Amino acid sequence: MTQTKQPSKSTISIWGGETKHAHYERSTQVPVVHSIAFGYKDIDTWRAVALEQEEGHIYSRNTNPTVRAFEDKVKELEGAAAATSFSCGMAAISNTFGTFLRPGNRVVSIKDSYGGTNRLFTEFLPQMGIDVCLCNTNDHAELEAEVAKGCTMLYLETPTNPTVKITDIRRLANAAQVVDALTVVDNTFATPINQNPLELGADIVIQSASKFLGGHADALGGVACGSKELIKKIYHFREINGSCLSPTDAYSLLRGMKTLSLRVAQQNRSAMTIAKWLLQHPVVEGVNYPGLETHVNHAIAKTQMRGFGGMLSFSVKGGLDAIKTFLPKLQYAHMAANLGCVETVVGPPLVTSHVECTDEERATVGIPEGLVRYSTGIENVEDLIADLEQALAYIANPA
Numbered sequence: 001m002t003q004t005k006q007p008s009k010s011t012i013s014i015w016g017g018e019t020k021h022a023h024y025e026r027s028t029q030v031p032v033v034h035s036i037a038f039g040y041k042d043i044d045t046w047r048a049v050a051l052e053q054e055e056g057h058i059y060s061r062n063t064n065p066t067v068r069a070f071e072d073k074v075k076e077l078e079g080a081a082a083a084t085s086f087s088c089g090m091a092a093i094s095n096t097f098g099t100f101l102r103p104g105n106r107v108v109s110i111k112d113s114y115g116g117t118n119r120l121f122t123e124f125l126p127q128m129g130i131d132v133c134l135c136n137t138n139d140h141a142e143l144e145a146e147v148a149k150g151c152t153m154l155y156l157e158t159p160t161n162p163t164v165k166i167t168d169i170r171r172l173a174n175a176a177q178v179v180d181a182l183t184v185v186d187n188t189f190a191t192p193i194n195q196n197p198l199e200l201g202a203d204i205v206i207q208s209a210s211k212f213l214g215g216h217a218d219a220l221g222g223v224a225c226g227s228k229e230l231i232k233k234i235y236h237f238r239e240i241n242g243s244c245l246s247p248t249d250a251y252s253l254l255r256g257m258k259t260l261s262l263r264v265a266q267q268n269r270s271a272m273t274i275a276k277w278l279l280q281h282p283v284v285e286g287v288n289y290p291g292l293e294t295h296v297n298h299a300i301a302k303t304q305m306r307g308f309g310g311m312l313s314f315s316v317k318g319g320l321d322a323i324k325t326f327l328p329k330l331q332y333a334h335m336a337a338n339l340g341c342v343e344t345v346v347g348p349p350l351v352t353s354h355v356e357c358t359d360e361e362r363a364t365v366g367i368p369e370g371l372v373r374y375s376t377g378i379e380n381v382e383d384l385i386a387d388l389e390q391a392l393a394y395i396a397n398p399a
């Protein structure tokens with residue numbers, strides 16, 4: 001984009017990455033280039049592209065025009081210098097770890113990270129001789145103290161899954177900078193519409209594009225954004241290790257992202273309305289939503305987020321039995337493990353993100369048996385509330 005005034009997120013989500021790549025056959029939309037290889041008529045041009053002296057593509061495991069358009073759009077939305085993409089969000093995370101972590105290194109992170117990420121921390125990184133220190137998510141002093149002891153990487157996720165806890169990115173990135181550690185932030189829940197971790201001092205921002213970015217639950221993808229220097233290293237690791245994004249999924253994600261800012265704006269508004277409505281409901285015991293003034297980190301959320309997101313969680317009286325009673329009665333919600341799409345999706349952490357945890361482990365991160373994760377869709381909010389009302393009524397009067 002060559003304009004002098006920085007375009008708004010809604011404009012970038014539509015035009016970002018598109019124009020440069022859409023010249024094939026004068027199409028106005030980015031074409032899906034299925035070709036795994038790109039042929040050359042002369043060795044000099046081929047060599048120049050291979051040496052990255054000239055723009056172009058050689059082999060789709062490395063780069064591909066459709067995939068590049070996706071990377072460029074996310075890059076612009078995050079205000080980053082560079083981006084590289086992956087087959088899914090977990091690949092973005094594991095490749096970033098693989099790029100920067102060596103045996104003997106130390107990582108500081110939080111107890112509440114995404115289930116898959118937590119598995120990397122507790123199962124796979126220790127196997128590779130990497131020391132992982134997981135702090136209480138809300139305890140900034142503990143995180144700062146552990147970072148100050150020295151580490152290679154500080155890894156954050158905010159808001160977290162499913163209790164939507166918030167950590168102060170700027171404060172902790174400053175602490176990491178003192179010990180020369182990289183700050184990596186998983187921005188999946190917030191999306192670049194609501195939060196830009198790079199502006200808050202993070203070095204690398206990661207996203208599962210399978211969630212809000214794509215928004216239609218029909219394509220897997222992941223992305224990492226940051227400086228040219230850091231992303232070049234991650235790209236090199238990924239190009240050799242091979243977890244590349246498919247052009248078909250890149251196309252679906254590009255198409256979904258055109259409505260990203262519209263969807264997220266609606267989800268921000270609806271989630272806030274629903275969170276407030278749930279607060280006053282007699283069978284609801286607690287509501288977690290960073291937009292509520294009662295949220296323990298509301299003040300931090302207000303300074304680092306432009307919107308509070310579509311994710312919330314709430315607990316109901318009666319625990320697991322109550323959930324088994326009311327969730328299947330919801331008419332406008334899928335009971336499923338995903339989140340961030342146009343449809344509302346609900347699931348108890350007991351069977352989704354925290355299925356492998358013991359009761360005690362769940363209790364330490366604040367997940368009661370009766371907790372429900374609610375990913376607000378873009379349906380009419382009054383319809384969603386009426387749906388919750390009729391379903392919750394079954395808890396008092398099981399049919």
Ligand SMILES: *Cc1c(COP(=O)(O)O)cnc(C)c1O
Nearest residue numbers: 088089090114186188208210221
């Ligand atoms: C889903 C998710 C991931 C993993 O992404 P996949 O695309 O499923 O691999 C990582 N972090 C967060 C916060 C997620 O919600």
